[in-house]
Amino acid sequence: MTSRFWAAGLMAAVLMTGLAGCATKPPASDPEALAAYKQNDDPLEPMNRKLYAVNNALDTYAMKPVAQGYAYVVPRTVRNHVGNVLDNLHTPVVFINDILEAKSRRAGDSLMRFVVNSTLGVAGIFDFATGMGWPSHEADFGITLALWGVGTGPFLYLPVLGPSDPRDAAGFGVGVVSDPFFWVGQGAIVSDLGYARTTLTIVNTRADLLKPIDEVKRMALDPYATFRSLYRQHREAAIQAARDDNRHTIPAWFPQPAAAPAGQN
Amino acid sequence: MRIRRRRVMTFLATAMLLASSVGLTSQARADDVSDARTMIETTCTQLLGVINSSQGDAQKQAAMQQLVRGAVDVDGVARFVLGRFWRVATPAQQQDYMQTFRQLLVYAVTGQAASFQGAKFTMGQAAMRDAGIVVDTDVTVPGKPEAQVQWVVATVGGKPKIIDILAEGTSLRLTERNDYAGVISQHGGQVQPLLDAMHHQLARFQSNAS
Numbered sequence: 001m002t003s004r005f006w007a008a009g010l011m012a013a014v015l016m017t018g019l020a021g022c023a024t025k026p027p028a029s030d031p032e033a034l035a036a037y038k039q040n041d042d043p044l045e046p047m048n049r050k051l052y053a054v055n056n057a058l059d060t061y062a063m064k065p066v067a068q069g070y071a072y073v074v075p076r077t078v079r080n081h082v083g084n085v086l087d088n089l090h091t092p093v094v095f096i097n098d099i100l101e102a103k104s105r106r107a108g109d110s111l112m113r114f115v116v117n118s119t120l121g122v123a124g125i126f127d128f129a130t131g132m133g134w135p136s137h138e139a140d141f142g143i144t145l146a147l148w149g150v151g152t153g154p155f156l157y158l159p160v161l162g163p164s165d166p167r168d169a170a171g172f173g174v175g176v177v178s179d180p181f182f183w184v185g186q187g188a189i190v191s192d193l194g195y196a197r198t199t200l201t202i203v204n205t206r207a208d209l210l211k212p213i214d215e216v217k218r219m220a221l222d223p224y225a226t227f228r229s230l231y232r233q234h235r236e237a238a239i240q241a242a243r244d245d246n247r248h249t250i251p252a253w254f255p256q257p258a259a260a261p262a263g264q265n
Numbered sequence: 266m267r268i269r270r271r272r273v274m275t276f277l278a279t280a281m282l283l284a285s286s287v288g289l290t291s292q293a294r295a296d297d298v299s300d301a302r303t304m305i306e307t308t309c310t311q312l313l314g315v316i317n318s319s320q321g322d323a324q325k326q327a328a329m330q331q332l333v334r335g336a337v338d339v340d341g342v343a344r345f346v347l348g349r350f351w352r353v354a355t356p357a358q359q360q361d362y363m364q365t366f367r368q369l370l371v372y373a374v375t376g377q378a379a380s381f382q383g384a385k386f387t388m389g390q391a392a393m394r395d396a397g398i399v400v401d402t403d404v405t406v407p408g409k410p411e412a413q414v415q416w417v418v419a420t421v422g423g424k425p426k427i428i429d430i431l432a433e434g435t436s437l438r439l440t441e442r443n444d445y446a447g448v449i450s451q452h453g454g455q456v457q458p459l460l461d462a463m464h465h466q467l468a469r470f471q472s473n474a475s
Contacts, residue, residue: 211380225443225444228447
């Protein structure tokens with residue numbers, strides 16, 4: 001059901017593209033402006049800015065007050081544990097993407113995180129895996145597509161979802177259906193649990209971001225351009241981190257080979 | 266025979282000269298890298314010392330202002346942030362921009378101070394990269410996950426100075442440049458609306474501070 005909701009949102013975004021028109025491309029006589037235009041890669045900027053305004057209003061009058069209320073009632077320690085449980089439920093998706101990215105050590109980290117935190121960590125309430133040498137990392141189908149060589153595409157500001165691009169939007173859809181819990185069980189209780197998890201993920205994440213988002217809005221003169229820049233840089237850094245993670249495949253608890261003498265690596 | 270020998274000698278001399286100059290520059294680079302790392306360690310220690318001290322807000326702000334001016338290449342950052350629009354601006358606008366930017370940067374740093382209360386940092390590696398010398402640090406704030414902060418340092422006027430800060434891979438000066446370019450491009454490429462927005466923001470910060 002949730003996927004239908006997202007699909008409807010995406011359709012609305014595509015329809016509004018036609019209504020709102022495109023950004024004007026600078027003439028070839030102004031090479032610097034043209035370079036900046038290409039670097040921003042935001043040909044749908046007028047529409048994106050309108051959607052940002054809509055999302056910002058939604059956030060200001062609905063999401064943020066809810067998150068503030070939640071953060072007021074629920075102490076930080078509990079929120080951190082809620083975050084741990086939600087992260088743990090999401091770990092299978094991370095694992096699937098580690099495999100698709102052919103990052104065996106990352107996949108091993110994810111597997112051990114899920115095993116340790118689901119058992120020792122009491123259904124994910126405690127994150128013992130990080131301390132045991134299996135820290136969390138980012139992996140989703142958007143990053144996987146990037147490692148497969150799919151280009152970013154133009155910047156998109158999606159209703160409700162916020163900053164994105166065609167690659168990440170596709171990745172988001174695949175992320176929803178590749179979650180094993182999406183397919184587990186039937187009936188009212190299971191779907192209610194699913195809704196509860198989605199709602200809690202949104203509220204808990206927004207509560208974590210209360211200060212950072214306020215700070216960006218306090219400092220930015222053009223919040224839209226700032227969020228666009230932050231989103232693009234953050235995704236690029238996550239992709240680069242995945243690409244650069246080429247650890248050799250001997251686990252930490254296995255006897256390590258003698259360290260190479262200094263100056264040879 | 267003689268010509269060949271001379272050629273060989275010239276070749277050898279050039280090669281030795283080149284090799285020694287390469288050796289010298291790589292030594293100079295190694296010195297720069299270790300200088301940069303020391304500078305970041307000192308600056309972070311002093312900054313967190315001020316933030317975690319029991320001084321009043323006004324005293325803290327003054328101490329941080331002095332630290333920022335000493336450690337950051339403020340004018341270089343300002344020029345980078347305005348980018349290609351620097352040449353569009355009139356000399357009066359350039360001067361106004363520099364002056365306002367310097368003041369805003371201090372508010373940007375001091376505004377962040379409260380969220381770093383009780384923070385600790387550990388030094389990581391330092392290495393020469395494309396952007397400059399990048400010094401890695403890990404910053405832990407109580408109750409929050411550890412964050413990776415990288416400091417980009419360049420030698421300005423013979424001294425190591427901070428030219429950028431990368432927080433979890435996002436560059437502050439690049440974000441700022443895109444922010445300012447956003448305002449300018451929304452106003453038909455004019456610099457004055459940006460200056461107006463900067464003045465407006467500065468007035469807001471000043472009225473909040475007093």
